[in-house]
Amino acid sequence: MKKKNVSIIGAGYVGLSLAALISIKNNVICYDKDLEKVDKINRKISPIKDDEINEIFKNAEFSLKATADPNLALKEADIVIVATPTDYNIETSEFDTSSIEESVQTILTLSKNSLILIKSTVPIGYTEKLRKKFKYPRIIFSPEFLREGRAVYDNLYPSRIVVGNKGVDGEMIKSLLLSIAHQNNEKIKCYLTDSGEAEAIKLFSNTFLAMRVSYFNELDSFCEKFNLNSKSVIEGVCSDFRIGNYYNNPSFGYGGYCLPKDTQQLLKNFEEVPNNLIKAIVDANTTRKDFIANNIINMKPDTVGVYRLLMKKNSDNYRSSAIQGVIKRIKAKGINILIYEPEYHEDLFFNSEVTKDLSELKERSDVIIANRYSKELSDVKNKIYTKDIFNTD
Numbered sequence: 001m002k003k004k005n006v007s008i009i010g011a012g013y014v015g016l017s018l019a020a021l022i023s024i025k026n027n028v029i030c031y032d033k034d035l036e037k038v039d040k041i042n043r044k045i046s047p048i049k050d051d052e053i054n055e056i057f058k059n060a061e062f063s064l065k066a067t068a069d070p071n072l073a074l075k076e077a078d079i080v081i082v083a084t085p086t087d088y089n090i091e092t093s094e095f096d097t098s099s100i101e102e103s104v105q106t107i108l109t110l111s112k113n114s115l116i117l118i119k120s121t122v123p124i125g126y127t128e129k130l131r132k133k134f135k136y137p138r139i140i141f142s143p144e145f146l147r148e149g150r151a152v153y154d155n156l157y158p159s160r161i162v163v164g165n166k167g168v169d170g171e172m173i174k175s176l177l178l179s180i181a182h183q184n185n186e187k188i189k190c191y192l193t194d195s196g197e198a199e200a201i202k203l204f205s206n207t208f209l210a211m212r213v214s215y216f217n218e219l220d221s222f223c224e225k226f227n228l229n230s231k232s233v234i235e236g237v238c239s240d241f242r243i244g245n246y247y248n249n250p251s252f253g254y255g256g257y258c259l260p261k262d263t264q265q266l267l268k269n270f271e272e273v274p275n276n277l278i279k280a281i282v283d284a285n286t287t288r289k290d291f292i293a294n295n296i297i298n299m300k301p302d303t304v305g306v307y308r309l310l311m312k313k314n315s316d317n318y319r320s321s322a323i324q325g326v327i328k329r330i331k332a333k334g335i336n337i338l339i340y341e342p343e344y345h346e347d348l349f350f351n352s353e354v355t356k357d358l359s360e361l362k363e364r365s366d367v368i369i370a371n372r373y374s375k376e377l378s379d380v381k382n383k384i385y386t387k388d389i390f391n392t393d
């Protein structure tokens, strides 16, 4: 494939991992509003925690550039990838897509003919509306399926490549995404679809994952209530190959940046479609957090210790982690909270005390809640409340 000028707007998990890989064979520049991030990238320090990104950054030939000046980033672009946030807006009950619209406006002002590829997750029907709004047909959506902490790996070994365009531009994006994947890539399944289908594939995939998490969580709630061994029940259920023994570890709820917001967005897209399941998947997460919090409140502790705010073991952020919902519920009952989170650098987290000293957490807490268990808690096992049975994410 001919070397291309690729600009990436938003150097977060999605944008930066794509930038790192695409820059191996193309000229890539990142544009981000966050000056600290821009500075780190230019100093060859990864702003996100990801082993593979760190490896790429260490390579002497690696020369990814970043800027906070859209002029510098966009003028010469053949392709502009948009990977800005689409947070859920509680008031409108759907994604806030303003960062994408702002990006498209800037791109069209500065670079008249580039192909715009949206990698941010968007509502179903959004790309078509965007093309009409800006009277610009060369806007394509391609869902991103990476997991945080494995961002580069998941683009090197993608589960599938989906591009929401069946024409020449769609083929070009497919080739670009294949070109960054591992060498033996003829086995990667590629789907060129219309934009609405590509958007639906993303939201239905994440909602299925949320459903699976919720299913094993409700199974676990049932087992706790009736004093059954969850582990035995899950193992017995999952030995049916149609169900499968994976992604079945109970937790305090599904969380992280994507699953909570993507399920709620899909529910909004279902507004005019009769449904029970999609609504239940959204509601199940609230019910699970209520159940967990009530169990802890019923133990009547004076101080509840929180072992990590993170959602997953190897994550470097705690965006929408389920444990935060549990903390809120416990705190509302006047119970004292003490949080241990080495990745958090303030003294207070929403008015709860934070410590970096694990032994202080162990000493001062009557109960310690841990969404994911760690061996470093083994000396206070009698204080631990966790739902982590299999020690997986």
Ligand SMILES: NC(=O)c1ccc[n+]([C@@H]2O[C@H](COP(=O)([O-])OP(=O)(O)OC[C@H]3O[C@@H](n4cnc5c(N)ncnc54)[C@H](O)[C@@H]3O)[C@@H](O)[C@H]2O)c1
Pocket (backbone or CB within 6 Å): 009, 010, 011, 012, 013, 014, 015, 031, 032, 033, 034, 037, 083, 084, 085, 086, 099, 102, 103, 119, 120, 121, 122, 144, 145, 146, 147, 148, 257, 258
């Ligand atoms: N994180 C994931 O695991 C994941 C997986 C698949 C899809 N997605 C989707 O990808 C999108 C981005 O997610 P992320 O996790 O990479 O986000 P992120 O918060 O890690 O990164 C977004 C970046 O965009 C920058 N930014 C925000 N507004 C901007 C603007 N107007 N102009 C320039 N830069 C701007 C921010 O400074 C930030 O660096 C979201 O829509 C998300 O749903 C995320």
